[in-house]
Amino acid sequence: MAVDIGxxxxxxxxxxxxxxxxxxxxICPGKLVKGEDLNEASIRHCVKEAHNFAPKSDSLIFxxxxxxxxxxxxxxxxxxxxxxxxxxxxxxxxxxxxxxxxRQIDTEIIxxxxxxxxxxxxxxxxxxxxxxxxxxxxTPKPIVAEVIPxxxxxxxxxxxKDVFYLTYLNWGSPRRSYSLPAPLRLAHKLAYELSIGIRRxxxxx
Numbered sequence: 001m002a003v004d005i006g007x008x009x010x011x012x013x014x015x016x017x018x019x020x021x022x023x024x025x026x027i028c029p030g031k032l033v034k035g036e037d038l039n040e041a042s043i044r045h046c047v048k049e050a051h052n053f054a055p056k057s058d059s060l061i062f063x064x065x066x067x068x069x070x071x072x073x074x075x076x077x078x079x080x081x082x083x084x085x086x087x088x089x090x091x092x093x094x095x096x097x098x099x100x101x102x103r104q105i106d107t108e109i110i111x112x113x114x115x116x117x118x119x120x121x122x123x124x125x126x127x128x129x130x131x132x133x134x135x136x137x138x139t140p141k142p143i144v145a146e147v148i149p150x151x152x153x154x155x156x157x158x159x160x161k162d163v164f165y166l167t168y169l170n171w172g173s174p175r176r177s178y179s180l181p182a183p184l185r186l187a188h189k190l191a192y193e194l195s196i197g198i199r200r201x202x203x204x205x
Contacts, residue, residue, distance in 0.1 A: 014191040015046050016183025018166065040075045047079040059087040059152075061159065063166075065184050068092045068148060077150050087152035091159055093184060097144045101128040111139055114177055115164050123147045125160050129167040129179040143180060 015028050028049070043062075050060055060083075062076050068090055080088045101112040111132025119125045128142045145163055147156040166181030168174075178185045193199075 014187040014194065015049070016187040018169070018183055040071075043072060043075045044079045047076065047083070051083045058085060060085045061088075061154075061162065062090045063163070063181060063184055064090060064092050065180075065188050066092065066094065068146075073148065073150065080151065085151065087154060088150040089154035089159060090148040090150060091163060092146040092148065093163070093180065094144045094146075095141070095180070097126070097142065099126045099142055099144065100139060101126060101142045102139075111135065112142075114167070117142075117160060117164075119156070120144075123156050125156065127160060127164060129164065129181075130177045134176055141179065 112128040114131035117127040167177040169182035
C-alpha cells in the first residue's frame, strides 16, 4: 500500500495498492486533507482497502512518500490490528537526500546498476532504483528508505528488496524501472494533479 499527499492549491492524498504476486496494482484518489500528516480517516481507509484487495494476506506494508508522523504510525497500528495481520510495517521513502551510490572497478569509479544499495544503520538504507544501465543523463539519484517495524518481525533487507521490485511495475514501459516504487510514483503524480484541480480518467503515466 503506497500513499502520498499533493500540496499546491489544495491538499489531496492518493494511494496505490499491490494486491497479488503478479504485481497487479491500482492507483486510487483520496479526499482533501489538511496539514502535513495524513488524517486518521485516510489511514483507516487505506488499511481497509488493502484488506479488501488482499483479504488472505498475513502481512501489510504501508509505503509512505516522505516523513512518517508519530500519529500516522499509531493510527496505522490500531487500524491493522482489526485484520489480524501477523506482520506490519511502514517504509518511509525520501527522494531529496545527500547520498550517492557508485561502483568501483579497480581504480575506475562508475555509475551504479539498478538495485545497488547500502545500509546507513539497521533500518535506514540508500537504494538506487533506476541505475546507470538505463539512466541516460548524469548519475542516478538514490532514495532513502526507512523501515519502521510495527508488528511482528519485519526484516529491513527483505522490505528493501520489495521496494526495489516495485520500481519495475512500469505500466508505460515494462522493461524500464522507475527510481521510486511504481505505486508510490504514480500515487505521487496523481496526488499532485488532484491538488491543482486535474481529475484524471486513466492511469497517471
